[in-house]
Amino acid sequence: MAQPNWQNRTLWTGDNLDIMRGMNSESIDLIYLDPPFNSNRQFAAPIGSKAAGAAFKDTWALSDVDEAWHGEIADKDPTLYAIIDAAGLSHGKGMKSYLIMMAVRLLEMKRLLKLSGSVYLHCDPTASHYLKTLMDSIFGAGNFRSEIVWRRSNAHSKITKQFGPIHDTLLYYSKSEERIFHPGVRPYTRAYIEDRFKKRDEHGRYQTNYLTGPETREGESGESWRGFDPTSVGRHWAIPRSLREFLPSGGNGMSSHEKLECLYQQGFIVFPKKPGGQPMYKQYVGSGVPYQDVWAYQPNTRGVLYESDEHIDEDVKWLEAEPEKVGYPTQKPLGLLNRIIRTSSNKGDMVLDPFCGCATACVAAEKFGRQWIGIDLSPVAATLVKSRLKEEMGLFYDVHHRADIPHRTDLGKLPSYKTHKHTMYGKQEGICAGCLIMFPFRNMTIDHIIPQSKGGSDHLDNLQLLCGACNSMKGTRSQEEFIAQLKTAGMRQ
Numbered sequence: 111m112a113q114p115n116w117q118n119r120t121l122w123t124g125d126n127l128d129i130m131r132g133m134n135s136e137s138i139d140l141i142y143l144d145p146p147f148n149s150n151r152q153f154a155a156p157i158g159s160k161a162a163g164a165a166f167k168d169t170w171a172l173s174d175v176d177e178a179w180h181g182e183i184a185d186k187d188p189t190l191y192a193i194i195d196a197a198g199l200s201h202g203k204g205m206k207s208y209l210i211m212m213a214v215r216l217l218e219m220k221r222l223l224k225l226s227g228s229v230y231l232h233c234d235p236t237a238s239h240y241l242k243t244l245m246d247s248i249f250g251a252g253n254f255r256s257e258i259v260w261r262r263s264n265a266h267s268k269i270t271k272q273f274g275p276i277h278d279t280l281l282y283y284s285k286s287e288e289r290i291f292h293p294g295v296r297p298y299t300r301a302y303i304e305d306r307f308k309k310r311d312e313h314g315r316y317q318t319n320y321l322t323g324p325e326t327r328e329g330e331s332g333e334s335w336r337g338f339d340p341t342s343v344g345r346h347w348a349i350p351r352s353l354r355e356f357l358p359s360g361g362n363g364m365s366s367h368e369k370l371e372c373l374y375q376q377g378f379i380v381f382p383k384k385p386g387g388q389p390m391y392k393q394y395v396g397s398g399v400p401y402q403d404v405w406a407y408q409p410n411t412r413g414v415l416y417e418s419d420e421h422i423d424e425d426v427k428w429l430e431a432e433p434e435k436v437g438y439p440t441q442k443p444l445g446l447l448n449r450i451i452r453t454s455s456n457k458g459d460m461v462l463d464p465f466c467g468c469a470t471a472c473v474a475a476e477k478f479g480r481q482w483i484g485i486d487l488s489p490v491a492a493t494l495v496k497s498r499l500k501e502e503m504g505l506f507y508d509v510h511h512r513a514d515i516p517h518r519t520d521l522g523k524l525p526s527y528k529t530h531k532h533t534m535y536g537k538q539e540g541i542c543a544g545c546l547i548m549f550p551f552r553n554m555t556i557d558h559i560i561p562q563s564k565g566g567s568d569h570l571d572n573l574q575l576l577c578g579a580c581n582s583m584k585g586t587r588s589q590e591e592f593i594a595q596l597k598t599a600g601m602r603q
C-alpha cells in the first residue's frame with residue numbers, strides 16, 4: 111500500500127485521466143464518481159447562481175483518439191474491448207465513444223483503490239446497463255455488491271407515453287472481499303411503530319413474527335420441536351439474527367433445537383392459544399431497518415419519527431432540506447453522499463471524487479472526518495468548491511488547489527531511463543512503435559509513452575523506442591493522439 115503523493119483537501123483542476131495516472135497506486139479507500147451520463151445534453155448553470163459560468167458537455171462522438179484508446183484497450187484487455195465494441199454495435203458510435211472514455215478512467219480507478227476499497231459509480235438508465243458490464247469486467251463480476259436505485263424526485267411530467275424517469279442508478283463494487291461496510295439503519299416512523307409494535311414486555315415494544323422460513327430442509331432445522339413440524343407446512347426453522355444476542359456465544363456451536371429451547375425458556379418464543387399452531391418469536395422495535403438497495407427520498411418521514419431526536423435520520427434530513435443547492439448543473443444532495451461515505455469508509459480514510467463538480471462528496475467527507483481529493487475539468491468548479499467549503503464547513507484554510515500533473519512516488523528509485531535502450535530494441539525487434547518500420551539501433555530514440563511533463567515515469571513500462579521522425583511528431587502528445595495523428599497522415603493503418 112502506497113502513501114498518497116498529494117495532500118488531504120486537494121482540489122485539482124484538469125482532466126482526471128492525466129491526474130489519476132500520476133497518483134500513487136492503492137492509496138484511496140473510497141471512490142464516488144458522478145460522470146456525465148451520456149445524456150446528449152449540454153449543462154450550464156443558471157446566470158445569477160453561485161455556479162454561473164460552470165458548464166460541461168455530455169455529448170459524445172467517436173473520434174480518432176477514441177479509436178486509438180480502443181486499440182490500446184484491445185491490446186491490454188480483450189474482454190473489455192469486446193464489451194465496448196458490442197455496445198457500439200447495438201447502441202451506436204456515441205455510446206462507444208462514451209464507454210471508451212469511461213473504461214480508461216475506471217481502469218485507473220481500480221489501480222488507485224486499496225484492496226479494502228469500494229467504488230460507487232453514479233449513472234442513470236441511459237448507460238447504466240453498459241456501464242455495469244464495464245464494471246464487471248474491470249472490477250470483477252464477483253466484486254459487484256449492489257445496484258442502488260436512488261429516487262431523485264417525485265414525478266416527471268414532461269415525458270409522454272412512458273413512465274416518468276425519476277431514478278438514478280449507483281453501481282457499487284468493491285476491490286475485494288475485504289471491503290469496509292457499515293450500513294446505517296432507517297428508523298421506523300411513529301405511525302408504523304404504533305400500528306405494528308402494539309405489545310410490550312420488559313425488553314420494550316414488540317410484534318410477533320414467524321420463526322420459520324420458506325421451503326423444507328433436511329436435518330434438525332426441518333424436524334418437529336415442541337409439537338410443531340415445520341416440514342408439514344413446507345417450511346424450516348429460521349432463527350432471526352436479532353435473537354442471537356440472547357443466546358450464549360451468539361448461538362455458536364448450538365443446534366437449531368437447542369437455540370429454540372434456550373430462547374423459549376427466556377420468553378422470546380410464544381405459542382398460539384390454538385393447539386398445533388405455529389410458534390412465533392418476539393420481534394422488538396430495535397433501531398430500525400438496515401438500508402436496502404432502494405434509496406427513496408421519502409417526503410414526510412421527518413417529523414414523524416419515534417421517541418427522541420436521536421432517532422432522526424441525518425440522511426433523510428439532508429435529502430429533504432435543499433438550501434444546499436448552489437446552482438451547479440447536476441449537483442447531488444449531501445444526504446446521498448453522507449450515506450455512501452459513512453457506509454464504505456472509516457474516519458481518516460481517503461475519499462476521491464474524480465468528477466467532483468461542486469464537490470458534494472468532498473463536503474460530505476470533510477463533515478465525517480475523512481480525507482479527500484476532488485478533481486474537475488472546470489475551473490469554475492474549484493472556485494465554487496472553495497466558497498462552498500468556507501460557507502458550509504468554515505474551512506478558510508488548508509484547501510490545496512492544484513492544476514499540475516502529479517508525479518508518482520511509489521515506483522521506487524529508478525535507474526536512468528537511457529540504460530534501457532538495448533533491452534527495448536530487442537523487445538521491439540528494431541521496429542518503431544509509431545510508424546511500425548524497422549530502423550537501425552542508432553536511429554532509434556527513447557520516448558516516454560505518458561510524457562514526463564504529464565507525470566509519466568521513467569519506468570520501463572512507460573518507455574518505447576520511436577524513430578526520429580515519429581518522436582518529433584509525438585512531442586508532448588498522448589500516445590492516443592499520436593497514433594490518431596499517424597493514421598490521419600496515412601503513416602499507419
Ligand SMILES: C[S@@+](CC[C@H](N)C(=O)[O-])C[C@H]1O[C@@H](n2cnc3c(N)ncnc32)[C@H](O)[C@@H]1O
Nearest residue numbers: 125126144166440441442465467468470486487
Ligand atoms: C455530473 S457532474 C458532477 C456533479 C457533482 N457530483 C456535484 O454534486 O456537484 C460531472 C462533472 O464532471 C466534470 N468532468 C467531465 N469530464 C471530466 C474529466 N475528464 N475530468 C474531470 N472532470 C470532468 C464536469 O466538469 C462536471 O463538473
